[in-house]
Amino acid sequence: MDDFNSETDSDYTSYWRDWFISSRGNEYFCEIDEEYLTDRFNLTGLSTEVQYYQYALDLVTDVFDLDCDDDMRETIEKSARHLYGLVHARYIVTTRGLAKMLDKYKKNDFGKCPRVMCKSQPLLPMGQSDNPNIKAVKLYCSKCEDIYNPKSSRHAAIDGAYFGTSFHNILFQVYPALMPAKSYERYSPRIYGFKVHAPAALIRWQNGQREDMRRRLRHLKVDSGFVDDERDELDTEYEEDFEPEGVANGSVAGGPVNGMA
Structure with a gap:
């Protein structure tokens, strides 16, 4: 009994x-x-x-x-x-807890990395803060060493503090054999099979940053000291539209301008 x-x-x-x-x-x-x-x-x-x-x-x-x-x-x-x-x-950072989470990790209960180059590497839940009600749970990939949002909205609503900021790292310290080789493979942009020239991409990025800076400075009415190509072009077009006919031809009333014949 x-x-x-x-x-x-x-x-x-x-x-x-x-x-x-x-x-x-x-x-x-x-x-x-x-x-x-x-x-x-x-x-x-x-x-x-x-x-x-x-x-x-x-x-x-x-x-x-x-x-x-x-x-x-x-x-x-x-x-x-x-x-x-x-x-x-x-x-989950105790011996028993780590063993249970390891079983779930091996079964892919937490999902797989969405990054193609990681080739379906299993993920681990992690928090970005140990204090509750600050950050929702994220998923950590040990291959690309990046974090991702859960696919399900139900999982995305879980508090990250329920897993903490250290669990995923402690797991690989206790089970070092599970640590995968780092993913050094990166996608290389190509056009008709040829790699996009890196300096070209850098120049496009620099031009974009420069134009963004100019727009912000103009909005704030700050004298940047930069030569504003767009404004120069507008000024040039304005002057050409209202330029006297003789000046446009290089002379004023039939005479040369600035010594030009």
Whole structure:
């Protein structure tokens, strides 16, 4: 009978976490061990970060027995999801957490790099801030060492703090054999099979930057000291339109201009 009760309690306490992990949009999360959740040391400092902290913790560990209305229940449920996310960021840098996230990484649960040259390299979730409500989760590619937005809007709404800024780097420190070779291959622009000359692209970029600077300076009415080609051309066209006929021919009233015959 004791064994039966123990097994039943174990199944019951894992219910909320099973539901959370299996919910659509939560595929990036792994299941946190019950022993980790019930160790108060692992939850240090979270009581000030989560509203109705104790009720939320009771809900996550399935010992919640408060009789409340639907609105209160929804608020506690939201706090429970937030608490699970914050604990999750701590758990996935432990030995057990890294092993669980590694399994998901090998199964491509986080997606593949959209960059063609990376050849479907698996991605890892990461945060750009360890503080919640600042940046959404991003996906890191260890081959091109760049980050990408999740494809699904459900995943894009996940807080990046639930994974932290260090997890993806710690994973490759613990499992260095998984670190792929860096991608040095780059797309080379070509026209009819010939590479586009690099200085030509550089000159186009420089011209664009120069024209943008001139427009901004003219808007601010700042004397830049640059020769304004566009304004010079307009002035030249204006002078030609109103130039006396004799001057246009190089003379004034039949005589040479500036010594020109």
